[in-house]
Amino acid sequence: MSEMRKLGAAALIASTLLFGVSAGLASSWTGDRASPIYGVELPEGYRDWKLISVAQENGRNNDIRAIVGNDIAARAFRDGTRPFPDGAIIVRLAWRYESSARNDKVFPAPQSFVAGAPTNVQVSVKNTKRYAATGGWGYGQFEDGRPNPDRTLAQSCFACHQKLEALDPGTDMVFTAYSR
């Protein structure tokens, strides 16, 4: 092995170790239950958390969604507190956006869309220390209760939320506003 090759191999091993260690410290990776990069888990009882608002996405998503929050997040949403305090957790549930032929028979015109099968659940956790590199937010996407292991997907969360903040400063990278 040439000196250059040895150096290259050593650098690769060192960077892998360093990256592995820092990623481990930053995310407290817990294997099956946590999202890649951020180590975000699906919070217990989130399905019954307080409703913040609803939304609907056409295009590739084609879903109808509800945004719920834990008590810390719900209070901040209601009071308009930005940035969100540490401990705030926002969960976005989504289901297939489906036309309801049954309801349309009851209603005066074809007009009814309802929630079909669940698509995925996205979780945002506020922790300014742990997630300092990503504006204080850690992210995870879950399907059937399990985290999606795709690192590129996990990275796309911050990229998109960051884009929002650049376009509309003061949102703390959160799309949703409280619906009264």
Place this chain on the structure above:
Amino acid sequence: MSEMRKLGAAALIASTLLFGVSAGLASSWTGDRASPIYGVELPEGYRDWKLISVAQENGRNNDIRAIVGNDIAARAFRDGTRPFPDGAIIVRLAWRYESSARNDKVFPAPQSFVAGAPTNVQVSVKNTKRYAATGGWGYGQFEDGRPNPDRTLAQSCFACHQKLEALDPGTDMVFTAYSR
């Protein structure tokens, strides 16, 4: 005044009194805060009740909505219990269905619809005794926290929910199913 006319007038007065009394007994009308016919009030704390599902209506309504329930209703929804037990209260919140130009600038394609200003809140209360004449359900529609006083509107609730049950027996006249 002819005998027929006298009889007719007496019958009208009698029926008005009877209807008035029975409506009074049945609805415990409390004036400002309760819906006509049913005497349904906006339940305290409903905004933070458990989320059942979401939906969207085009046409004249043009809204996006969330259906929430008190604990009795939420349990019945989750367990698929039909008919709903007495004490179940279902609340449907709705907001203008609005395209979000801001979100569409962040997302890869124009696709985002969000909740705008609130439109109205509809409440269904299960009480098999009190609302025996309308399948056990009492109804009310509220705008800005106040009941809509239109009796025709209040009557239309039962007409529509009854139509659902005829078309799809076993729903207990409830459109919404629980979204997991």
